[in-house]
Amino acid sequence: MAAYAADTGGEALRQVGVIDLPGPPGRRFDYLAIDYDDDYLFVNHLAAAVLYVIDLKTNTVVKTIADVPGGEGVEYAPELKKIYTSNAWDNTIGIIDLRHMRVVKKLPTDAKPDGSAYAPPFHKLYVSDERGNAVAVVDVLADTIVTTLHFDGETGMPQYDPVGRQVYVNLQDDDMVAAIDPATDAVAGRYAVEGCQRNHGMALDAEHRRAFLACQGNNVLAVFDLETHRAIAHVPLPRGADVVKFDPGLGRVYVACAVGAISVIQEDDPDHFRKVEDVPVQRKVHSLEVDLRTHRVYAPEEQENGEPVARLLIFEAVDSRRN
Numbered sequence: 001m002a003a004y005a006a007d008t009g010g011e012a013l014r015q016v017g018v019i020d021l022p023g024p025p026g027r028r029f030d031y032l033a034i035d036y037d038d039d040y041l042f043v044n045h046l047a048a049a050v051l052y053v054i055d056l057k058t059n060t061v062v063k064t065i066a067d068v069p070g071g072e073g074v075e076y077a078p079e080l081k082k083i084y085t086s087n088a089w090d091n092t093i094g095i096i097d098l099r100h101m102r103v104v105k106k107l108p109t110d111a112k113p114d115g116s117a118y119a120p121p122f123h124k125l126y127v128s129d130e131r132g133n134a135v136a137v138v139d140v141l142a143d144t145i146v147t148t149l150h151f152d153g154e155t156g157m158p159q160y161d162p163v164g165r166q167v168y169v170n171l172q173d174d175d176m177v178a179a180i181d182p183a184t185d186a187v188a189g190r191y192a193v194e195g196c197q198r199n200h201g202m203a204l205d206a207e208h209r210r211a212f213l214a215c216q217g218n219n220v221l222a223v224f225d226l227e228t229h230r231a232i233a234h235v236p237l238p239r240g241a242d243v244v245k246f247d248p249g250l251g252r253v254y255v256a257c258a259v260g261a262i263s264v265i266q267e268d269d270p271d272h273f274r275k276v277e278d279v280p281v282q283r284k285v286h287s288l289e290v291d292l293r294t295h296r297v298y299a300p301e302e303q304e305n306g307e308p309v310a311r312l313l314i315f316e317a318v319d320s321r322r323n
Contacts (some may be wrong), residue, residue, distance in 0.1 A: 007138035012264040012277040013297060017314035019059050024046035026308025027301035030072045030164060031115065031243060033119070035098070036260040037078055041289065043312060044071040044085060045209075051085060053101060058292070059314070066096050067103045073116035075125055077140050084125050084138070086113035087129050093127055093136065094145055107145050109136045115157035115202075118169060122160045123181040126167050128155035135169055137185050151178065156200040157244075163206040167216035170199045170213065177211065177224060191229040196222040202295050203253065208270040221255060221265060223273060233273050237263050243287040250295055250317055252276075262299060262318055281313065 025049035032043050034056075041054040051071055053063040070089030076098075077084070083096040090104040091115055110132025115303060117126045118140075125138040135149045153173025156295040158180075160167050166188060175196055179188040193199055197217025204211050204226075211224040219241065223233040240258025247254070253273075255263040261278040262285070268274065281299060288299040295317040303309055 011013070011318045013262065013279045013315040014318055015313055016316045017059060017060070018297075019054065019312040019314070020066055021045065021052055021310040021312060022061060023050055023052070023310050024308075025310040026302055028284065028286065028302055030078065030287055031074050032298060032300070033074045033076050033083075034289060034291060035076050036293070038098075040098075041298060042074050042076065042083060043298075044068065044100075044287075045168055045300075045310070046071055046088070047062050048310075049089070049322065051083070051096070054312070057087065063101045064101065065096060065101055068096075072112075072114045073127060075116045075118045076121075077118055079120070080140060082140065083117075084116060084127075084140070086110045086112065086116055091129075093125075093138060093145075105143055107136075107138065107143070109145070110134045110148065112242065114155075117158040117160045117167060119160040119182045121162075121165070121319060122184075124182055126158045126160070126169070126180065126182075128158055128169060130154050130156070132172075135180070140246070148183045149187060159201040159204045161204055161206050161212070161226065163209070168204070168211060168226075168261050170202055170242075172198045172216075173213075175199060175217075175239065177229075189229070191224075193222050193224055194231045195234045196220065196231060201242050201255065203244040203246040205246055205248060205251075205267065205270070206269075207248065210267070210270055212244050212246060212265075214244050214255055216241055217298055221253065223261070232271070234257050235263075235265050235273055235275055240286075245288060245290045245297075247290045247292060247317070249292060249297055250319060252317065254288055254290060254297060256299060258284050258286050260285065262288060264298070279315075 056070030073086035158169040196215035201214035
């Protein structure tokens with residue numbers, strides 16, 4: 001069993017900026033994604049039904065894209081210059097041509113599309129139809145749904161593993177993870193996650209064969225071994241854990257927790273993990289993104305001390321690795 005220990009203290013993130021966003025204040029945000037070719041950050045303003053395109057070179061909003069009703073997941077296919085949004089309000093996957101920055105097509109799904117993952121070698125997008133108990137598979141070359149995989153309960157966040165060349169998806173009603181073979185889109189396995197209830201958010205350390213699962217039902221981050229298919233560590237989290245991101249350059253896991261914290265967990269090695277800090281933010285922060293080049297963390301806020309706002313916080317990472 002891997003080891004978890006609390007840290008003795010120290011600053012994990014330092015706020016260095018804020019970007020005011022044009023959408024209506026006090027409305028929920030969801031997933032973010034980065035286009036490293038053009039230095040764009042995409043921010044889904046779920047309850048405002050818009051997607052912001054932010055230039056990371058200037059920290060300015062360069063475009064507000066409409067017609068993404070209830071936008072939750074957002075994925076970028078760099079070779080095609082296309083963005084895919086999971087539109088929970090009309091149960092569609094929206095396709096945005098980044099060259100024109102507008103929605104060019106929508107694909108119908110089952111019910112409440114949520115998180116998504118792109119498998120570049122297969123040119124496929126995997127979208128969790130959370131309340132449809134399914135995963136929709138999109139051929140991004142043809143922009144068609146080629147199949148829909150059905151499960152016994154709600155599906156959470158999927159992730160593509162480039163080392164094992166599989167797609168993992170949370171089965172949050174069953175406290176399990178399913179593996180999908182993107183070559184055939186067959187379910188290759190279902191694995192119980194011990195000590196985890198309602199695993200929704202997910203990130204991967206593919207190199208070290210680890211998955212990080214946000215267990216909303218019992219407020220822990222479960223570290224899941226992708227080779228043995230067992231949970232090897234459990235790190236306490238604040239309530240409302242949602243989006244999980246991993247920065248391999250720093251060996252650091254970030255979890256956005258809606259109670260008002262960004263939880264920072266250090267992977268000292270694949271078998272040793274420690275909580276560095278629960279960084280205070282405003283309540284209802286559900287999501288974040290990390291720039292793997294600069295190690296900056298971006299987190300949207302919808303309120304300040306109960307008053308509505310629409311803004312994006314920018315944090316610098318303070319390296320907490322032990323020498």
